[in-house]
Amino acid sequence: MPSSSVFAVPGGAASEGAEPSADGLLLTKFRDPLRTPPVLRPRGRGGHDELTVRLRTADVTVHSELAPVRMWTYEGSYPGPTIETVRGRRLRVVWENHLTGNMPVTAVEFGRPGGPMPDPLSNYPGTEGCREVPGVADLGPWAAVHLHGMLTGGGNDGWMENLVGPGEEQLSAYPNDQAATMLWYHDHTHHVSRFSVYAGLAGLFVCRDAQERALGLPRGGHEVPLVLSDRNFALDGSGALTGRLVHKVEMVNAKLMRAHAAPYTLVNGVVWPYLEVQPRWYRFRIVNTANSRIYRLMLLADGRPVPGAFQVIGSDQGLIDRPLPVEGALNLSPGERADVLVDFSAFRGRSVKLVNTMEGVVPGGSSTRHDLLEPDVMQFRVAGRGSAGRFTPPGRLSPAFRRSTHHDLPHGGRPRWVVLVGPGSANVPELWEMEEVERADAEGIAFPSAGVVQVEDAEGTVTTLRRTAMRYDDGNAFTVAHRGVEIWKYLNLAAAPHPMHIHLAHFQVLSRENYDVTGFDRVVRGSARPVAFLGAAELEPHELGEKDTVRVGTAGQIIPGPNGTPGELVTVAVRFPVVGRGVHHCHMLEHEQHMVRPLVVGPAAHRPAGGGHH
Template identity: 80%
Template sequence: MEPTHPEGNDLPGPNRRTVLRYGSVAGLAAMAAAVPAFTRSGAAAVAAPGAPEPSAAGLMLTKFRDPLRRPPVLRPRERGDHDELTVRMRTADVTLHSELPPVTMWTYEGVYPGPTIETVSGRPLRVAWENHLTGDIPVTAVDFGQAKGPMTDPLSNYPGAEGCQEVPGVAAMPPWGAAHLHGMLTGGGNDGWMENLIGPGDVQLSAYPNAQAATTLWYHDHTHHLSRFSVYAGLAGLFVSRNAEERALGLPKGAHDVPLILGDRNFVTDAAGALTGRLLHKVEMVGAQRLMRPHAAPYTLVNGVIWPYLEVDPRWYRFRIVNTANSRIYRLMLLADGVPVPGAFQVIGTDHGLIDRPVAVDGAINLSPGERVDVLVDFSAFRGRAVKLVNTLQGVAPGAPDRRNDLLEPDVMQFRVADRKPSKRFTLPEVLSPTFKRLTHDDLPHDRGHRWIVTVGPGTGNMPELWEMEEIDPAGLAFPAAGVVQVRDAAGTVTTLRRTSMAYDDGNTITTAHGGTEIWKYLNLTAAPHPMHIHLAHFQVMSRESYDITGFDRIARGSARPIAFRAASALEPHELGEKDVIRVGTAGQIVPGPNGTPGELVTVAVRFPVVGRGVHHCHMLEHEQHMMRPLVVTPAAHLHGGGHH
């Protein structure tokens, strides 16, 4: 396949065949590190503003010292009616910051993030995922906590394992893996089934129809119940498909079409307190019950660089932002001179491609793990200035820290805008994708019941739970009853739900018809939001509503009185398109108390265009082990084959 435009994102120097054939981990990694962040055609170099800054006390590394890198691009080879590509998992030493020793990581093709796989939509793709990993997992896993409750300044805000204890069973984890192309609509046999692991010397062969719209997906390891460590070790990369509809828009391209792959990491320190570069997975276990808080690390990486800077021209840029963090939700704002820039982001696409028209963001973009957003940013008003991308929390001044809530260092990256005449080559399109259609009431099924998925706080296993539910008649029930939840909607109608499955290996697997559409209702009864992901499917978000969840008895594990509707909430701009991950629960809001956070009910219309066995789960990787359930999509005729129902 050839580049879809003349300003391709290939590595300069060697052609694509050379890149595809690189056999040396050090070779490809060195090539990627040597690539400048951007090349300017016919433009004289202009000194950009901005400068390095010290990071928060205790973090030791300088912010905005290193330029943003762009992952190398891999394009498949044409093979008649399909394309082929080989991607190798390799152990490599990676430079994440110029003041940090090289970090040993598990990678794809020796770089972190892995190479961006770039394809043309409509060309079927076959990928051989080869496992060349060596050694045990390069991650030290520890936890910490105190019996009296959460810390006001958790140890996870800082590097080092002092005051922690090692998590057993991680240090000697061998290099098995399962590659999952997140968001690709492919059959269950090609989806990277998390229990079909490949060891060193083995290969996973996956065929992808690649029949989706032009979009940004990502690939990552999906090792059963252990991906919180394998993805943290570095097994993640970007996948981009393009098509004629997208090209016709004249969107920023080449050096002005930039991936921003977000993640966070922590590191071990030596006896003198200096950073060693060894990856450290550190989580807080709260109270005598040792309840695990969502993972959060103090160092923010963009494209594998800690707090990078990017020199930009005073013109429009396209940013494909992907949250690859284990559990952190990024609430992103652009600040100029410490003040939020209103309408800085124009959302043009979501998880599965372009939306119908650009939508300006008022406030922040809330991006939970696994979600993607495609945005345009115009830097014309900032020529000769530096602006920052920051992570923030609701109720906290943008750009300010909040140690208690894992935000010791809010800065993500710096943009240095050249002091030159702004480019007028691009005009924001009024229409983006004429083929995209928002579903309406008439498009939804009304002849069958809804699927109910309820997320619940820690139970007997001291972990949050995911409950699959069925509607029942409440006659004869005494409340609260374990596993029974009543919901009163906006019209006052009360629905009684009973838990049918909870653990991964419980029976009653959801089985649905290929080509069908279902309404899934996600009800969050926990004190934290959860990003819910469905394999083998894509969906549109129909509504987001807040609910009073104080009627849920957390001891009895059922509702003492109905969970009651409070108000409808607006969907965020990046929730208006086709998606495969949706956050259920308020993002970035800090409300104390076990029932402090408002409950949320999010309704999605799910379509199932492929068949096979998959899963649906929370994409906070620390929750996968306890918040994952199987899902089977089968040909409609098979649902009742042989007279079985």
């Protein structure tokens, strides 16, 4: 059973500081205290640890003015319990499926001719004006648990088609031999994850080690997880909220859906909570578990952004070398994590807000067109008294971490290319795996040609790429050598950003560059002229560490028009320390079913025997 939490435990509920939410949302902001997920610690079994986690259907309270919400959960809570482990202790987890009933989510869609609505129905609760998505109500409680970011072989990774039904169990072994960090676990059922994760199947996994403990970072009541997500709810006949989960999307045409965004922000499973804090340093472990929403987080005091409020000390995969201040917003796309320090000593006796923002919108302001009806995330109530403590952020964090240099990278081989493209004939965004074409062969191609993209880099060199696969079952999977290092280049030709996640691997982001993508013919779906380099873009502090998920594309406001937003090329250096069959995919869950491709990592000597598929 869950043990007591080592994270911050909030005080009792209070109404002081509560505020009304945006019109139509019907719930009071900052009425309920932040909840901290319970902690599960494994039992020692000689040379390894063991743990059993039960998947259960439960009624979860997410707001005191809302009826309990029927959810699929881990151990009856949303988020599920935080699994806390020690680095180097191998862990075996039995994931037992005790789920009951069908999918506890009402899935609906809406749309109108003429493109997206200026104030879409997804900004508001209820299902009026929508049509039900067929088949979702009858989905049974099958599950596949993926521990996102854990370096484990393909047989233990939670392969999305290896489902377990009620009464069955998934057995997973995790080496747990990577830097102290915060991962998260969630359902990965193929084609269904956008509904199953939305139903509540997500939780945290924290690994600690002696190196982290020696830094004296805020802990206990001053270390707080912040699990971000968004949800929507049904209305009854009188217009009151019922607590039934509603997954509501706008259809731009018959098949193309806008990325999901819901109006209620939850932190640790509580809608718009508050947290009472002391006037001192805190450590926040933040993860974006939303289906598709990107959170551009700012701290506001008296309605104005607090410069440098976030000091980033870690990314997806552990501590970086030194604290780095965030100038502007902290951008987290789905699946990304950030480890940050915040000093509340300047705000004694005051309240400050954590808000979601967009470029071109005043921080704290709303934008119905961009699904930001209610920008507030949570409130911090800073005590008027109390010691600020003696903590000073360490000047040096992880002595083991270092940024990759030229000498660490592979030389002589070609990079992998993954091109992200807007809707094609199936009216869904596409992920194209590409191969470089020899210059002599490229001279014989008539441009534009479907599936052929040319890229002109900063030096004026033109590389011609030919599509080799795009659908999940196209074959010719990327096949990688165990313990190999590869350069992957993600080129986004679409208007929307995509968070890209690689299983069985970690990577460092080497560069982010802007490209003119107007040369890409969106009808033919190939280059009429090369996609051309515009300029280098800066990496954000949380992108400078070890990663497993990276945003490819501009965060924040998307400029209207087919070519309004510059394309982006993100280059990463990927390491493959484990073997097996996995996937790489977009972590927008509404895109995961069609922007996903298999990935195989095998011993180097085995590759020729398998044909060396590339």
